Amino acid sequence: MSPLGSWLDDAASLVGDASIWVNLVATGRAEKILRASPAPHLITATARGELDAGRAKGRRTASVVAELIEMGLVNEVALGPAEEEVFLSLVAGPVSQTLDDGEAATIAFAMGSHSVALIDERKATNLCELSYPTLKVMSTADLLLSAPVRMALGEDEVADALFNALSLARMRVPDQHLPEVSRLLGPERREICLSLPANWRRPSGSETMIG
Structure with missing residues (x-):
C-alpha cells in the first residue's frame, strides 16, 4: 500500500467541510x-447549511450533496454538547484566530468522533496544527491522490x-502534492x-521543479 493510500484505509470516517464538497x-x-473510499463520508449540518445558502446564487453543490445523501454515500451529522463547546471556541474571538462556522463544525465533530477532518483552507489547517x-487533517487532493481512488478511477480520470x-x-x-x-x-x-x-503554472518553472 502506498503512503498516499494508507491514511484512507485507516480512517474510521471522513468529515468534510463545505469547500471539500464544492x-x-x-x-x-x-x-x-465516494464509492472508492473505504471510509464513510460525513457532512455536518452546519457545513450543509453553508452549501444550501449557495442555492440562491445558482450553485449546484447542495443539490448534488443531497443526492449523495439519498444514495447513502454521505451521512449528515450534528454536533453534541462537547463538540458544541469546541465549535464555539473556534468561532468566537479575534478574526485572525477564528474560523467560519462550517470549518469550525467540521473540526469540532472530527475531534469528538475521532474522524479525519477534510479541510482545504490554509488558515484552518494551520490552526489545527497548533491547537x-x-x-x-487531510485535503481534497489527499483524497483524489489516495490509492483506493486512483485504483478505481485510473490515472487519466x-x-x-x-x-x-x-x-x-x-x-x-x-x-x-504540487509535483x-x-x-x-x-x-x-x-x-x-x-x-x-x-511558479507551478509556468511550463518551464514547473518542469524544472519536478525534475
Whole structure:
C-alpha cells in the first residue's frame, strides 16, 4: 500500500467541510470517488447549511450533496454538547484566530468522533496544527491522490478530476502534492489552473521543479 493510500484505509470516517464538497462536486466524479473510499463520508449540518445558502446564487453543490445523501454515500451529522463547546471556541474571538462556522463544525465533530477532518483552507489547517495536533487533517487532493481512488478511477480520470476541481472550484493543493498534481495535469492544463502557485503554472518553472 502506498503512503498516499494508507491514511484512507485507516480512517474510521471522513468529515468534510463545505469547500471539500464544492471541490468534489466540481470534479464531476463525486459518486465514483465516494464509492472508492473505504471510509464513510460525513457532512455536518452546519457545513450543509453553508452549501444550501449557495442555492440562491445558482450553485449546484447542495443539490448534488443531497443526492449523495439519498444514495447513502454521505451521512449528515450534528454536533453534541462537547463538540458544541469546541465549535464555539473556534468561532468566537479575534478574526485572525477564528474560523467560519462550517470549518469550525467540521473540526469540532472530527475531534469528538475521532474522524479525519477534510479541510482545504490554509488558515484552518494551520490552526489545527497548533491547537489540535492529534487531529488528522487531510485535503481534497489527499483524497483524489489516495490509492483506493486512483485504483478505481485510473490515472487519466484522476487527472481530469483534479483539473475540474482546480479550474472550476479553485481547489487549493498542499505543497507536498504540487509535483504529482503538476505531472498529472501536464503543462497545458496546469497553466490555466489559477489556484496553483504561479511558479507551478509556468511550463518551464514547473518542469524544472519536478525534475
